Amino acid sequence: MTNSLHPTRSGRSPVRRPALTLTATLALTLALGAACLTPTATATTPEATAATTAGASDSLVRSLNSRTPQWRSGASEDRTGGISGEQNLRQVFFVGNNWDGTADVIESGGAYGKLGRINMIPDKEERLREIYLNPVKLAYFLGIRSGPGEGHDQFVDDMYTTPDGTAVVASRPSFADVVSIDVRTGRINWRFPVSGYRSDHMAVSPDGKRVAVSASISNKVHVLDIATGEEAGAFSTGDKPHENVYTNGGRHLWNMSIGEVNTDLDAPWLDFTKGDRRITIADAKTLEVVKVIDMRERLDAFGREDLSDAIRPVAFTPDESKLYFQVSFFNGLVEYDVHRDRVTRVRELPKNPDTSDDRTTYVNDSRHHGMAMNPAGDKLCVAGTMDDYATVVDRATLTEGPLVTASKPYWATVSGDGEDCVISESGTDQVTAISFATGKKVATVPVGDHPQRVRLGHVPANWTPPAVS
Numbered sequence: 001m002t003n004s005l006h007p008t009r010s011g012r013s014p015v016r017r018p019a020l021t022l023t024a025t026l027a028l029t030l031a032l033g034a035a036c037l038t039p040t041a042t043a044t045t046p047e048a049t050a051a052t053t054a055g056a057s058d059s060l061v062r063s064l065n066s067r068t069p070q071w072r073s074g075a076s077e078d079r080t081g082g083i084s085g086e087q088n089l090r091q092v093f094f095v096g097n098n099w100d101g102t103a104d105v106i107e108s109g110g111a112y113g114k115l116g117r118i119n120m121i122p123d124k125e126e127r128l129r130e131i132y133l134n135p136v137k138l139a140y141f142l143g144i145r146s147g148p149g150e151g152h153d154q155f156v157d158d159m160y161t162t163p164d165g166t167a168v169v170a171s172r173p174s175f176a177d178v179v180s181i182d183v184r185t186g187r188i189n190w191r192f193p194v195s196g197y198r199s200d201h202m203a204v205s206p207d208g209k210r211v212a213v214s215a216s217i218s219n220k221v222h223v224l225d226i227a228t229g230e231e232a233g234a235f236s237t238g239d240k241p242h243e244n245v246y247t248n249g250g251r252h253l254w255n256m257s258i259g260e261v262n263t264d265l266d267a268p269w270l271d272f273t274k275g276d277r278r279i280t281i282a283d284a285k286t287l288e289v290v291k292v293i294d295m296r297e298r299l300d301a302f303g304r305e306d307l308s309d310a311i312r313p314v315a316f317t318p319d320e321s322k323l324y325f326q327v328s329f330f331n332g333l334v335e336y337d338v339h340r341d342r343v344t345r346v347r348e349l350p351k352n353p354d355t356s357d358d359r360t361t362y363v364n365d366s367r368h369h370g371m372a373m374n375p376a377g378d379k380l381c382v383a384g385t386m387d388d389y390a391t392v393v394d395r396a397t398l399t400e401g402p403l404v405t406a407s408k409p410y411w412a413t414v415s416g417d418g419e420d421c422v423i424s425e426s427g428t429d430q431v432t433a434i435s436f437a438t439g440k441k442v443a444t445v446p447v448g449d450h451p452q453r454v455r456l457g458h459v460p461a462n463w464t465p466p467a468v469s
Contacts, residue, residue, distance in 0.1 A: 089165045089458040091416045095424065095431055096120070096170065096455075097448030101155030103168065104431075104447040105465065108416030108456060112433055112445045116465025119186055120156045120170050120179070127175045137176075140197035140217070144174050147262035148364050152450065158201050161457030162226055163208035168457065169226055171199040171213050178202070178213050178222075180229060183459050186466030190229030195220055201453075203244035203253070205284065212253055214241035221255050221280075223287060233287040239275030243313060246284060247320050253284045256311040258328065258365070266329070266359035268306065277310045295343075298336065302343040307334070312369050313412070317395075318377040324395075328365040331355075331387055333380070335398070347398035352387035362386050363408070370412035372421055374436040381421030381434065383409035390423045390432070392439040401439030406432060410452045424451040 092115060095104040101121035107113045121127070131137045145153050154173035161168050167180045167189055176197045180189040196218030203212045204226065211226045214237070221241055223232045238257030245254045259274035279293040296309040308328040315324045322344075323336040332348040349368070359365070363385065370383025373395075380393040382400075389403040390412065407427030415422055420433040420442060431451060433443040 088461045090461045090463065092457060092459055093416075093422065093431075094159045094161070094168060094455050094457050095447045095451050096156035096159050096453045097429075097450060098154050098156050098426075098452045099149070099152040099450040100448035101153075101172075102448045103156060103159055103170070104451075105459065106431065106445055106447070109419065110443075112422075112431065112443045114445060114447075115459075116463070117448070118168065118181060118183060118465060120159075120168075120181060121172065121175070122181070122186055123179075123188060123191075124155075131175075137197065140176075141174055143262075144198055149174070150363065156452075157199065158213075158453045159455050159457070160202060160204040160211055160226070161459070165458035165460055165463075169202075169211055171202050173198045173200060173216075175199075176215075176217075178211070178224065178229070180226075182466075183463060184466060192222070192224055192229045192231065194218070194222055195234075200241065201243045203246055205246050206250040210284075212244045212246075212255075214244060214255065216240045216242070219257070221253070221282070223253070223284075235280065235282045235287045235289055237280045238278040240277075241280075242311070245314060245316070247316065251284055252290070253282045253287075255280045255282070256314060256325070258310040258312065261310070261328065261365040264360040266362075266365065271308065274308075274310065277308075279311065293341070295336075298341070298343045299334070302346065304334075304343070304346055307346070308365075310365065312366060313371045313383075315371045315373040315380060317373065318375070324371060324373070324380060326368050326371055326382075329359050329362060329367050331367045331384060333368075333371065333382060333393070333398075345398060347393070349382060349384060349391065349393075349400055350387070350389075350403060352384075352389065355387050370409055370423060372412040372414050374414060374421070375418040379436045381412045381414075381423070381436065383412045383423050385409055388427075390421070390434055392421060392434060392436055404432070404434055404439070404441050411454055413454050413456070416456060422454055424454050426450045426452060 091108045093106045093108050103118045103120050105115045131141045157171045157173050159168050159170040167182055169180045171178050176194055176199055178192045178199055182189055194215035196215045198216045200214040200216040209226055210223055212221050212223045214221055219237050219239055220234045221237055222234045237255045239259045240257055241255050242258040243256045256279055257277050259277040265273045280289055281291040282289050299307050299309055307330055310328040312326040321338055323338055324333050326333055331351055335345040337344045367386050369385040372381045378395050380395055382393055383390050390406045390409050391400040391403050393400050407425045409423045410426040411424045413422050420435055422433050424431055430444050430446050435442050
């Protein structure tokens with residue numbers, strides 16, 4: 001790699017997270033810890049009882065691991081966007097512009113042309129008024145801005161469309177909620193405030209009827225009816241629940257917790273300050289926890305005590321027998337055998353010589369953040385966030401292809417036709433497509449401020465975007 005891999009980010013805010021003073025770090029850690037101990041539950045519907053256990057019984061583990069699930073690409077829901085045979089719909093990508101509070105709608109393949117934009121915060125003034133009148137909410141709102149928001153408010157994190165393509169459902173971290181927005185009018189259909197003070201990654205069930213959202217301060221996953229916003233239940237997770245994935249044809253829901261990522265206590269010997277990080281697997285119907293995986297034990301058994309067990313983006317193989325994931329501070333990926341319950345391979349990917357070894361400079365502890373697998377299951381696409389590149393990795397050998405220069409790539413997913421990997425370049429406000437076959441860039445399209453999540457979805461075939469104020 002050459003120094004040219006770090007592209008110029010003209011006119012943008014500094015990408016590296018500024019160092020916090022020790023006093024500020026401890027204050028933020030104590031505040032977030034207190035919220036985890038005494039979360040403010042704002043949901044109005046009952047939660048399903050979900051006892052977090054240290055593991056499942058042997059028979060339950062065998063039952064969970066012996067099933068041959070049906071696969072859905074990437075994070076299980078990306079390929080269909082929650083659609084189930086509806087007619088007169090157009091498949092598109094929704095690009096969440098986190099700092100803008102908008103979602104760009106672009107073509108799901110080909111030239112990836114822009115089709116329109118939706119304002120995801122039409123109620124901004126109302127929400128801000130509510131926040132500024134509540135000292136506790138204001139403290140967390142400002143904490144999100146100075147921490148994970150890198151000096152900006154986080155208005156759009158994750159998005160999925162309803163099965164009929166009439167609405168897009170999105171999590172809004174700074175507003176600690178999930179909303180459904182009519183794609184034609186731009187009006188809010190329903191709003192669900194999560195427990196605690198921040199919403200995060202979501203997942204949609206294979207039938208498109210339920211959406212799961214991580215409440216990252218209260219350590220819970222809420223599961224909602226995607227049409228009405230009514231809560232079906234919730235289950236407890238490790239500290240700072242992050243990515244959610246439906247597996248086994250929608251029978252199980254996996255959650256990966258990443259622990260505390262907004263302090264400068266990043267030295268390996270301070271790992272104990274990062275909290276309880278684990279994979280929590282729940283029954284998707286009852287939301288009872290059926291298995292907990294402590295990846296610390298598995299990584300240690302593989303001889304990688306040096307790696308963090310904070311699991312970032314993941315990708316399953318088509319038969320869900322293997323799980324690939326990224327961890328905090330590491331420029332590479334880990335392979336985990338689901339059936340044998342063990343780490344089987346670890347691959348370190350190239351380091352950009354311009355990337356600092358100072359862990360406190362990594363955005364929210366992410367070295368690499370973004371991963372997707374092609375439909376054939378033989379290629380992985382990796383977003384090298386802090387190393388400013390993306391690359392297609394051969395799954396058999398875990399050998400990387402060409403390093404495609406990209407500015408702070410923050411997510412990776414699969415195009416509608418399965419031919420390309422699509423990454424968000426949050427440093428230069430664009431989305432880039434990379435061919436799985438050649439590993440080379442095939443298209444780039446400009447989008448809004450700080451794109452993060454990119455999700456396949458649907459809109460009506462004759463859709464025209466609402467006016468954006």
